[in-house]
Amino acid sequence: MNELRIEGARRWGDPAPTALAIRGGRIVALGADADAQPASATIDARGQLVLPGLVDGHAHLDKTLWGERWHPHQAGPTIAERIDNERRVLRGLKLSAARQSARLLRHMVARGTTHVRTHVDVGPEMRLAHLHDLMHTRAACAGAVDMQIVAFPQGGVVRQPGTLDLLDAAVREGTDAIGGIDPSALDGDAAGQLDGIFAIASRRDCELDLHLHERGEQGARSIGMICDRTQALGLNGRVAIGHAFCLGELPPAALDPLLERLAMLDIAVMTHAPGGYMPFPPVRRLAEAGVHLFTGSDGVRDTWTPMNTGDLLERAYLVAYNSGFRDDAGLELALGMATWGGARVMRAPDYGLDVGCCADLVLVEAECAAEAVAAHPPRRLVLKRGRIVARDGVALLPAAA
Ligand SMILES: [Zn+2]
Incomplete structure:
Protein backbone atom coordinates (compact mmCIF):
# COMPACT_ATOMS: atom_id res chain seq x y z
CA MET A 1 0.00 0.00 0.00
CA GLY A 53 5.90 4.24 17.17
CA LEU A 54 6.76 3.01 20.66
CA VAL A 55 10.45 2.60 21.41
CA ASP A 56 11.67 -0.18 23.67
CA GLY A 57 15.09 1.12 24.62
CA HIS A 58 16.11 -1.78 26.85
CA ALA A 59 15.08 -5.37 26.16
CA HIS A 60 16.66 -8.82 26.43
CA LEU A 61 15.13 -10.61 23.46
CA ASP A 62 17.66 -13.45 23.46
CA LYS A 63 16.69 -14.82 26.90
CA THR A 64 12.92 -14.67 27.00
CA LEU A 65 10.84 -17.77 27.67
CA TRP A 66 7.93 -16.20 25.75
CA GLY A 67 5.77 -18.83 24.07
CA GLU A 68 7.18 -21.63 26.24
CA ARG A 69 5.36 -23.35 29.09
CA TRP A 70 5.06 -21.37 32.33
CA HIS A 71 8.34 -21.37 34.19
CA PRO A 72 8.01 -20.83 37.98
CA HIS A 73 10.56 -18.30 39.23
CA GLN A 74 13.39 -20.04 41.09
CA ALA A 75 16.31 -17.61 41.29
CA GLY A 76 17.73 -16.28 44.53
CA PRO A 77 17.61 -12.56 45.27
CA THR A 78 21.16 -11.50 44.38
CA ILE A 79 22.39 -10.58 40.91
CA ALA A 80 25.04 -13.33 41.05
CA GLU A 81 22.42 -15.95 41.99
CA ARG A 82 20.16 -14.80 39.17
CA ILE A 83 22.98 -15.01 36.64
CA ASP A 84 23.90 -18.55 37.80
CA ASN A 85 20.26 -19.64 37.76
CA GLU A 86 19.77 -18.24 34.28
CA ARG A 87 22.76 -20.10 32.87
CA ARG A 88 21.57 -23.35 34.48
CA VAL A 89 17.98 -23.04 33.23
CA LEU A 90 18.84 -21.94 29.70
CA ARG A 91 21.45 -24.70 29.39
CA GLY A 92 18.71 -27.20 30.27
CA LEU A 93 16.02 -25.76 28.01
CA LYS A 94 18.30 -25.42 24.96
CA LEU A 95 16.09 -22.74 23.43
CA SER A 96 17.01 -20.97 20.21
CA ALA A 97 17.65 -17.28 20.77
CA ALA A 98 16.65 -16.68 17.15
CA ARG A 99 13.26 -18.29 17.67
CA GLN A 100 12.62 -16.78 21.10
CA SER A 101 13.55 -13.28 20.01
CA ALA A 102 11.27 -13.52 16.96
CA ARG A 103 8.40 -14.76 19.13
CA LEU A 104 8.65 -11.87 21.55
CA LEU A 105 9.27 -9.32 18.84
CA ARG A 106 6.09 -10.33 17.07
CA HIS A 107 4.17 -9.69 20.31
CA MET A 108 5.91 -6.34 20.81
CA VAL A 109 5.02 -5.23 17.28
CA ALA A 110 1.38 -6.11 18.01
CA ARG A 111 1.60 -3.73 20.98
CA GLY A 112 2.97 -0.88 18.92
CA THR A 113 6.74 -1.15 19.26
CA THR A 114 8.48 0.03 16.09
CA HIS A 115 12.02 0.35 17.50
CA VAL A 116 13.85 -1.84 19.98
CA ARG A 117 17.33 -1.79 21.49
CA THR A 118 18.09 -5.25 22.80
CA HIS A 119 20.98 -6.36 24.95
CA VAL A 120 22.40 -9.71 23.88
CA ASP A 121 24.51 -11.90 26.13
CA VAL A 122 28.15 -12.23 25.16
CA GLY A 123 30.56 -14.26 27.29
CA PRO A 124 32.77 -17.32 27.37
CA GLU A 125 29.84 -19.76 27.41
CA MET A 126 27.74 -18.59 24.45
CA ARG A 127 30.49 -16.49 22.87
CA LEU A 128 28.80 -14.71 19.92
CA ALA A 129 26.03 -17.29 19.32
CA HIS A 130 23.22 -15.13 20.74
CA LEU A 131 24.49 -12.17 18.74
CA HIS A 132 24.38 -14.17 15.52
CA ASP A 133 20.86 -15.38 16.35
CA LEU A 134 19.67 -11.82 16.99
CA MET A 135 21.24 -10.59 13.77
CA HIS A 136 19.16 -13.23 12.01
CA THR A 137 15.99 -12.01 13.76
CA ARG A 138 16.87 -8.39 13.00
CA ALA A 139 17.09 -9.15 9.29
CA ALA A 140 13.93 -11.27 9.32
CA CYS A 141 11.87 -8.57 11.07
CA ALA A 142 13.42 -5.53 9.37
CA GLY A 143 10.14 -4.58 7.72
CA ALA A 144 8.32 -4.33 11.04
CA VAL A 145 10.81 -3.02 13.56
CA ASP A 146 14.20 -1.30 13.69
CA MET A 147 16.54 -3.13 16.05
CA GLN A 148 19.77 -2.10 17.72
CA ILE A 149 21.93 -4.70 19.42
CA VAL A 150 24.05 -4.14 22.53
CA ALA A 151 26.70 -6.82 23.17
CA PHE A 152 26.14 -7.40 26.88
CA PRO A 153 28.67 -9.03 29.23
CA GLN A 154 26.03 -10.38 31.63
CA GLY A 155 28.57 -12.39 33.65
CA GLY A 156 31.05 -9.53 34.01
CA VAL A 157 34.25 -8.65 32.22
CA VAL A 158 37.04 -8.99 34.78
CA ARG A 159 35.66 -12.17 36.38
CA GLN A 160 35.24 -13.76 32.94
CA PRO A 161 38.56 -13.37 31.10
CA GLY A 162 38.25 -13.23 27.34
CA THR A 163 34.97 -11.28 27.44
CA LEU A 164 36.58 -7.99 26.35
CA ASP A 165 37.92 -9.71 23.23
CA LEU A 166 34.43 -11.05 22.52
CA LEU A 167 32.94 -7.56 22.92
CA ASP A 168 35.53 -6.22 20.55
CA ALA A 169 34.69 -8.98 18.06
CA ALA A 170 30.98 -8.25 18.45
CA VAL A 171 31.55 -4.63 17.43
CA ARG A 172 33.54 -5.74 14.39
CA GLU A 173 30.59 -7.96 13.45
CA GLY A 174 28.19 -5.04 13.61
CA THR A 175 26.70 -4.51 17.07
CA ASP A 176 25.60 -0.94 17.67
CA ALA A 177 26.83 -0.71 21.25
CA ILE A 178 28.57 -2.64 23.97
CA GLY A 179 27.44 -3.01 27.55
CA GLY A 180 28.86 -3.29 31.02
CA ILE A 181 27.48 -4.39 34.36
CA ASP A 182 28.02 -3.47 38.00
CA PRO A 183 31.77 -2.85 37.73
CA SER A 184 32.28 -2.89 41.51
CA ALA A 185 29.58 -5.20 42.85
CA LEU A 186 29.88 -7.93 40.21
CA ASP A 187 33.37 -7.56 38.78
CA GLY A 188 35.06 -6.29 41.94
CA ASP A 189 37.27 -4.04 39.81
CA ALA A 190 35.40 -0.96 38.66
CA ALA A 191 38.37 0.65 36.90
CA GLY A 192 39.28 -2.65 35.25
CA GLN A 193 35.86 -3.14 33.68
CA LEU A 194 35.22 0.49 32.78
CA ASP A 195 38.67 1.10 31.28
CA GLY A 196 38.25 -2.05 29.20
CA ILE A 197 34.86 -1.27 27.72
CA PHE A 198 35.51 2.46 27.27
CA ALA A 199 38.71 1.62 25.39
CA ILE A 200 36.72 -0.53 22.95
CA ALA A 201 34.04 2.16 22.53
CA SER A 202 36.69 4.78 21.83
CA ARG A 203 38.73 2.57 19.48
CA ARG A 204 35.79 1.18 17.55
CA ASP A 205 33.63 4.31 17.64
CA CYS A 206 30.60 2.55 19.14
CA GLU A 207 28.14 3.46 21.86
CA LEU A 208 28.07 2.24 25.46
CA ASP A 209 24.97 1.10 27.34
CA LEU A 210 25.71 -0.15 30.85
CA HIS A 211 23.59 -1.99 33.42
CA LEU A 212 24.04 -0.50 36.88
CA HIS A 213 22.20 -2.22 39.71
CA GLU A 214 24.68 -1.04 42.35
CA ARG A 215 23.05 0.62 45.27
CA GLY A 216 23.69 3.80 47.27
CA GLU A 217 27.17 5.25 47.42
CA GLN A 218 28.70 2.33 45.54
CA GLY A 219 26.44 3.05 42.57
CA ALA A 220 27.10 6.79 42.83
CA ARG A 221 30.86 6.13 42.71
CA SER A 222 30.44 4.02 39.58
CA ILE A 223 28.35 6.73 37.90
CA GLY A 224 31.10 9.23 38.75
CA MET A 225 33.68 6.91 37.14
CA ILE A 226 31.48 6.52 34.05
CA CYS A 227 31.22 10.32 33.83
CA ASP A 228 35.02 10.69 34.18
CA ARG A 229 35.68 8.33 31.27
CA THR A 230 32.92 9.77 29.10
CA GLN A 231 34.41 13.21 29.58
CA ALA A 232 38.03 12.15 29.08
CA LEU A 233 37.29 10.30 25.82
CA GLY A 234 34.81 12.86 24.48
CA LEU A 235 32.00 10.31 24.34
CA ASN A 236 29.31 12.85 25.23
CA GLY A 237 25.91 11.72 23.99
CA ARG A 238 27.11 8.18 23.33
CA VAL A 239 26.71 6.60 26.76
CA ALA A 240 23.60 5.28 28.52
CA ILE A 241 23.12 3.83 31.99
CA GLY A 242 20.32 1.37 32.64
CA HIS A 243 18.51 1.03 35.98
CA ALA A 244 20.76 3.34 38.05
CA PHE A 245 18.80 2.31 41.16
CA CYS A 246 21.20 4.35 43.30
CA LEU A 247 19.77 7.61 41.92
CA GLY A 248 16.59 6.79 43.80
CA GLU A 249 18.44 6.52 47.10
CA LEU A 250 20.84 9.45 47.23
CA PRO A 251 20.20 12.56 49.34
CA PRO A 252 19.91 15.82 47.34
CA ALA A 253 23.42 16.89 48.26
CA ALA A 254 24.82 13.81 46.52
CA LEU A 255 22.18 13.51 43.79
CA ASP A 256 22.20 17.06 42.40
CA PRO A 257 25.87 17.28 41.37
CA LEU A 258 25.63 13.83 39.78
CA LEU A 259 22.58 14.85 37.74
CA GLU A 260 24.39 18.00 36.65
CA ARG A 261 27.25 15.89 35.28
CA LEU A 262 24.92 13.39 33.58
CA ALA A 263 23.10 16.26 31.87
CA MET A 264 26.31 18.04 30.87
CA LEU A 265 27.81 14.88 29.36
CA ASP A 266 24.45 13.90 27.80
CA ILE A 267 24.57 10.47 29.43
CA ALA A 268 21.10 8.96 29.06
CA VAL A 269 19.40 7.12 31.92
CA MET A 270 17.02 4.20 31.37
CA THR A 271 14.57 3.14 34.03
CA HIS A 272 11.74 0.67 33.71
CA ALA A 273 10.53 1.97 37.09
CA PRO A 274 10.49 -1.35 38.93
CA GLY A 275 8.64 0.09 41.90
CA GLY A 276 7.70 -2.01 44.86
CA TYR A 277 10.75 -2.97 46.85
CA MET A 278 13.31 -1.42 44.49
CA PRO A 279 14.45 2.20 44.40
CA PHE A 280 14.64 3.78 40.95
CA PRO A 281 15.61 7.20 39.60
CA PRO A 282 13.23 10.08 40.46
CA VAL A 283 12.04 10.61 36.90
CA ARG A 284 10.69 14.14 37.23
CA ARG A 285 13.75 15.35 39.12
CA LEU A 286 16.04 13.94 36.40
CA ALA A 287 13.96 15.55 33.65
CA GLU A 288 14.08 18.90 35.45
CA ALA A 289 17.85 18.58 35.69
CA GLY A 290 18.04 18.05 31.92
CA VAL A 291 19.00 14.37 32.08
CA HIS A 292 17.96 12.42 29.01
CA LEU A 293 15.52 9.65 30.00
CA PHE A 294 14.20 6.58 28.26
CA THR A 295 12.53 3.31 29.20
CA GLY A 296 12.20 -0.29 28.12
CA SER A 297 10.78 -3.67 29.01
CA ASP A 298 13.97 -5.15 30.46
CA GLY A 299 13.53 -8.93 30.77
CA VAL A 300 10.13 -10.20 29.63
CA ARG A 301 9.00 -13.50 31.11
CA ASP A 302 12.48 -14.91 31.62
CA THR A 303 14.48 -16.48 34.43
CA TRP A 304 14.96 -13.07 36.06
CA THR A 305 11.27 -12.41 36.37
CA PRO A 306 7.99 -13.88 35.12
CA MET A 307 6.66 -10.30 34.92
CA ASN A 308 6.77 -7.68 32.16
CA THR A 309 4.86 -8.00 28.92
CA GLY A 310 6.82 -6.10 26.28
CA ASP A 311 4.02 -3.52 26.03
CA LEU A 312 5.62 -0.06 26.03
CA LEU A 313 2.38 1.82 26.58
CA GLU A 314 1.82 -0.30 29.67
CA ARG A 315 5.44 0.47 30.60
CA ALA A 316 4.74 4.20 30.35
CA TYR A 317 1.79 3.59 32.68
CA LEU A 318 4.06 1.76 35.15
CA VAL A 319 6.67 4.53 35.02
CA ALA A 320 3.95 7.05 35.80
CA TYR A 321 2.23 4.87 38.39
CA ASN A 322 5.39 3.94 40.29
CA SER A 323 6.56 7.56 40.14
CA GLY A 324 3.27 8.69 41.70
CA PHE A 325 2.35 10.86 38.71
CA ARG A 326 -1.26 11.96 38.33
CA ASP A 327 -0.98 15.19 36.34
CA ASP A 328 -0.98 15.21 32.54
CA ALA A 329 2.59 16.52 32.44
CA GLY A 330 3.79 13.52 34.45
CA LEU A 331 1.88 11.02 32.30
CA GLU A 332 3.24 12.64 29.15
CA LEU A 333 6.76 12.60 30.58
CA ALA A 334 6.44 8.84 31.00
CA LEU A 335 5.11 8.45 27.46
CA GLY A 336 7.94 10.61 26.19
CA MET A 337 10.41 8.11 27.66
CA ALA A 338 8.68 5.31 25.72
CA THR A 339 8.78 7.29 22.46
CA TRP A 340 11.06 10.27 21.79
CA GLY A 341 13.42 9.39 24.67
CA GLY A 342 14.28 5.99 23.25
CA ALA A 343 14.25 7.27 19.67
CA ARG A 344 16.91 9.82 20.56
CA VAL A 345 19.12 7.18 22.20
CA MET A 346 18.74 4.99 19.12
CA ARG A 347 19.24 7.99 16.82
CA ALA A 348 16.13 6.92 14.93
CA PRO A 349 16.10 9.06 11.79
CA ASP A 350 13.06 11.22 11.01
ZN1 LIG B 1 18.58 -5.32 31.43
Missing part, protein backbone atom coordinates in the same frame (compact mmCIF):
# COMPACT_ATOMS: atom_id res chain seq x y z
CA ASN A 2 1.78 3.13 -1.22
CA GLU A 3 -0.72 5.85 -0.46
CA LEU A 4 -2.74 5.92 2.70
CA ARG A 5 -4.84 8.58 4.36
CA ILE A 6 -5.71 8.42 8.05
CA GLU A 7 -8.78 10.55 8.66
CA GLY A 8 -10.17 12.19 11.78
CA ALA A 9 -7.47 11.21 14.29
CA ARG A 10 -5.83 13.46 16.84
CA ARG A 11 -2.06 13.71 16.83
CA TRP A 12 -0.38 13.74 20.22
CA GLY A 13 -0.32 17.38 21.33
CA ASP A 14 -2.87 18.61 18.78
CA PRO A 15 -6.44 18.66 20.16
CA ALA A 16 -8.11 19.11 16.75
CA PRO A 17 -8.79 15.99 14.66
CA THR A 18 -6.84 16.01 11.43
CA ALA A 19 -5.91 13.91 8.43
CA LEU A 20 -2.49 12.40 7.75
CA ALA A 21 -1.41 11.49 4.24
CA ILE A 22 1.24 8.80 3.97
CA ARG A 23 3.26 8.01 0.89
CA GLY A 24 6.52 6.17 0.34
CA GLY A 25 6.67 5.27 4.02
CA ARG A 26 6.50 8.87 5.22
CA ILE A 27 3.96 11.40 6.43
CA VAL A 28 3.67 13.71 3.42
CA ALA A 29 0.84 16.03 4.45
CA LEU A 30 -1.43 16.98 7.34
CA GLY A 31 -4.90 18.54 7.60
CA ALA A 32 -6.39 20.10 4.46
CA ASP A 33 -3.20 19.33 2.52
CA ALA A 34 -3.63 15.66 3.41
CA ASP A 35 -7.27 15.72 2.30
CA ALA A 36 -6.09 16.86 -1.13
CA GLN A 37 -3.61 13.98 -1.51
CA PRO A 38 -4.52 10.91 -3.60
CA ALA A 39 -4.99 7.77 -1.51
CA SER A 40 -5.41 4.15 -2.51
CA ALA A 41 -6.81 3.44 0.96
CA THR A 42 -8.28 5.48 3.78
CA ILE A 43 -8.61 4.69 7.46
CA ASP A 44 -11.41 6.15 9.53
CA ALA A 45 -9.64 6.99 12.79
CA ARG A 46 -12.24 9.20 14.43
CA GLY A 47 -11.93 9.04 18.21
CA GLN A 48 -8.40 7.74 17.99
CA LEU A 49 -5.08 9.21 18.97
CA VAL A 50 -1.97 8.91 16.80
CA LEU A 51 1.29 8.32 18.62
CA PRO A 52 4.73 7.87 17.12
CA TYR A 351 11.11 10.05 14.05
CA GLY A 352 7.89 11.86 14.96
CA LEU A 353 4.50 13.02 13.79
CA ASP A 354 5.37 15.90 11.46
CA VAL A 355 5.44 16.09 7.68
CA GLY A 356 8.57 14.31 6.44
CA CYS A 357 8.77 11.92 9.38
CA CYS A 358 8.77 8.16 8.88
CA ALA A 359 5.23 6.84 9.13
CA ASP A 360 5.95 4.69 12.20
CA LEU A 361 2.64 5.20 13.98
CA VAL A 362 0.36 3.72 16.62
CA LEU A 363 -3.38 4.38 16.80
CA VAL A 364 -5.21 3.98 20.10
CA GLU A 365 -8.64 4.90 21.33
CA ALA A 366 -7.87 7.82 23.60
CA GLU A 367 -8.69 11.50 23.76
CA CYS A 368 -5.15 12.60 24.56
CA ALA A 369 -1.71 11.24 25.44
CA ALA A 370 -2.36 11.33 29.18
CA GLU A 371 -5.45 9.14 28.73
CA ALA A 372 -3.49 6.78 26.48
CA VAL A 373 -1.02 6.24 29.34
CA ALA A 374 -3.65 5.94 32.08
CA ALA A 375 -5.79 3.48 30.12
CA HIS A 376 -3.07 1.95 27.85
CA PRO A 377 -5.89 0.71 25.61
CA PRO A 378 -5.53 -1.91 22.85
CA ARG A 379 -3.57 -0.81 19.80
CA ARG A 380 -6.00 -0.40 16.90
CA LEU A 381 -3.37 -0.07 14.23
CA VAL A 382 0.42 -0.12 14.04
CA LEU A 383 2.26 1.19 11.00
CA LYS A 384 5.93 0.73 10.15
CA ARG A 385 7.15 2.99 7.35
CA GLY A 386 3.56 3.39 6.23
CA ARG A 387 2.77 -0.32 6.10
CA ILE A 388 0.21 -1.82 8.48
CA VAL A 389 2.10 -4.36 10.63
CA ALA A 390 -0.54 -4.95 13.34
CA ARG A 391 -4.27 -4.51 13.65
CA ASP A 392 -6.38 -4.81 16.80
CA GLY A 393 -3.53 -6.31 18.80
CA VAL A 394 -2.53 -8.92 16.23
CA ALA A 395 0.78 -8.70 14.35
CA LEU A 396 0.49 -9.16 10.62
CA LEU A 397 3.83 -10.92 10.37
CA PRO A 398 4.77 -14.51 9.65
CA ALA A 399 4.74 -16.60 12.85
CA ALA A 400 8.14 -17.41 14.36
CA ALA A 401 9.30 -20.82 13.16
